[in-house]
Amino acid sequence: MAHAAHHIARAYPPHGRLASFCAGGESVGEAACEGDEYRDFAFTPLLPTRLYTAAQVRDNEARAAKEMNISMPDLMHRAGSAAYELLTFARREARHITLLIGKGNNGGDAYIVGQRALENGLTVHAAQVGDPEKLKGDALNAYKRFVELGGVVQPLDEHFVIPSETQAIVDGLFGIGLDRDIAPGPFRRAIEQANAHPSALRLAIDIPSGILADTGKVAGVAFQADVTVTFIACKKGLLTAKAPDYVGRLYYAPLDVRQAFENLVTCTIERVSYQSLLRDDRLLALRPMTAHKGSFGKAILVGGYKGMPGAIRMAGEACQRVGAGLVRVVTHTQSLAPVAIGRPELMVEGLDEEVLAQSDRPVVLDADALNLLADRVVSEPSRTNWVLTPHPGEAARLLGVSTSEVEQDRFAAARQLQIRYGGVILLKGSGTIVDDGSLVSVVSDGNPGMGSGGMGDTLTGIITGLLAQGLSPSEAARVGAALHARAADEVASTYGERGMLATDLLEPLRHLVNPVRRVRLQTDA
Template identity: 45%
Template sequence: MKKQHLEVLYTAAQVAELDRITIEDHNIPGLCLMERAGSAAFEVLKSHWVQARRITVVCGIGNNAGDGYVLARLAHLAGYDVSVLQLGDVNKLKADALLAYQYMINVGLQVQDSLVNPDVIVDAIFGTGLDRQVSGIWREAIDSINDCSCPVLSIDIPSGLDADTGNALGVAVAADVCVTFIGFKQGLFTGLAADCCGKIYFDDLKVPSEVYQKVESSVNRIVYDASLYPKRVRTAHKGKFGHVLIIGGDYGMIGAAHLAAEAAARVGAGKVSVATRANHAALLSITRPEIMSHSIETVAELESLLDQIDTIAIGPGLGQSDWGRNLLNVLKTIEKPIVVDADGLNLLAQKPMNLANAIFTPHPGEAARLLKKNMVTDRFTVVRRLTEQLAGVCVLKGAGTLVANKDEISVCTAGNPGMACGGMGDVLTGIIVGLVAQGFSNFEAAKLAVCLHAQAADRAAEENGERGLLPSDLFKWIQYYANNFQC
């Protein structure tokens, strides 16, 4: 896959523009692109389900259906047992989709009106142009596909999935495999997409490279290699890699601060301190002696510590009592890099303040509280609004974590459901602040940390499975990827 395709994502409108330029400026007929798409999808089907012989193709009445008709025709000619389930009136087919339908009929295939029991279902109902809630026969068909026990291949995008947001428009096909064309759609990699897309394949349909130079993409995928980590010189010492301070660990929550602190150390910070409740300081020193623990009960005690510190993370186990609130207030006059997470964000939602040079790491619930909303839906819009409101780098966590500053949005496509447990966010906070301490800019540190965190979780899950994965299981892999980083 070409690097230009791997690293960028597009909105539906941007892909439509790529399609238009290809057809109008490079004289590649739309029917030719449709033939290539149907052929590419058939190749994926053959390679992914080698033993499959019976195929049902479910088609709508748009261009996505045209891709399905091409696949059905090719499969029939190749000797497969093919049935085509038609949704909607075929008399509404237009242009290239109508021609593809006629070519399919000409080889002896006829459409049906019920779903048989195939080896594979091909979803060619809706494409990226869908912008309304799915209802009626369309919803019934998608529900039937999802209720069926056989695997599903979606063409271009799972039908019902919003190509721009990754949300279901009422209901969406839960595909096992999706093959998408021309450009990766941003909605395939965040929101509910992880439950809908399965394994994603890509084909550029031989669109000329010049076409991509004429359309600016909307989002970047986070793609890194080991060269981003500078090699340490043999004369290196701890003072060269920054002193991190984790502020948190109110009564009963020292574990969160511990996780963040150890993550910062594992990622390579030179020194790591924790400012926590007096009752917790000694306990932390016993369980992880490499971390320097400080008994902090008053604002004055914290202020006396800050001159020694290069970068700060506040929030893991902070709580929302006066203790946590007062410590957060100290930081509003600090110009050093700050990572704000967990209850630090909840306190900001209650009483906003300007934190210079900050990285904010909300999960969807915290993001909703910061924006005074009931829930987060369009994650791309939400992360843009957060960067505007908070005037810093924002990491919107979740499946397809987004990292944004005022100029750019990037998405992480690694990670797994095993990360859905308490403490994972504390580990991410520690990685971010540890990278900032070593000289990475806020934005680069956030992107690198999110990718490293997800990659470490994937490797940990490979060892023992996703269920029961603990944040501390990531530590050896965090250290591994900090030294052998590529994702």
């Protein structure tokens, strides 16, 4: 029975406060902070909190530019110039660059990079797929200006070879419009050559070619960038699925149209990070001076089969470390002593049927609790106040599909889970996705060191502890995922990613949940 109930966590908030947590317009990225090293550049590493689809950007970028009295040729020039500035910032010593140029506006951006490079005395090796004279509009004009400046364009065909002496490769092959796998041919060969180059910096314009902007899926092959500069709006697929392995360091260039674009386009997807949480003073506020343990809720965590006490022990302590007032762990009788040893603050007891009875309290399900749920026949959403935290394999079982199908479109999988089961879905993985049925969030903190046993158990405890303190399921999932990821980043920054343990996150959690500290004044005479 305990094994079947593994990782069912219930939270008992001290009151019924429900506060919304949604993306407004986090004011970062349009201009760097005073004193920031990027203040004189057209790009910044500070990303907006609002994320958009490829169609939203494609259908509205011209309207936004018009609102700002910026012509489309000027917008292309701004984009290409931002990419050139990033190239020289990331590889200052580069004197020889190679441009990989496609048939669309991304190719036009690459020609602008080439123009700027020629104007600054760099050697430019440009290769175009297809006949550049058949380019259209602004891209064609960018090509012609490149040639006027002395640029030479060679065919990007089966004979093309990236020069060994090149110091930077610029990817202008595909933009956000790619919606199919890249077939064998010149595009694929060029990408494979670029990825195999032993020393050149690889820079992607807007999005690495071969990454689908809406899902982060790899379209057969993808340009493996060291740095990517994305324009106007941050595309949702850049932060999840396989994309982080290809984007490299992501920069953002608003091109002076960000505000106009955001005013025109409704956003339903947000980027969540620990830093963005701090903009909402309610979420991790100072506690009242008159508070007591009953003020911060009671949590019950159920799990731990015989001989397997570790998961529920970590979940219990994580629940405490984020501030739950009282934490009760219900586990198999053979796991009682191992769970209690070393953490006497946990109230540990054996499993009984009463604990498993139906409750209207908020619930978090993880691990085998999700597998049990997958075995049930669900005709309609079971409840609205639970948080399901599957990894891709568990999500696949819940949906009756393969893990690879889940990873093909993580946003769609999370939404399908939410429709089927209700509540809040937290789909773990690179670029964790949280979907409450109306707002979708992507967690941009975190690192590969989190790929070790027990990380999910710790996350379950964090979310449960936040629920106990009165956060709504939607808030608790978002805040919990961001805290969890940021704690892992702090561990990685000190020790590195390899060898990270789930319990390593408990120490940084203590200060992360207390971003505001109370100042104690001397009161004695």
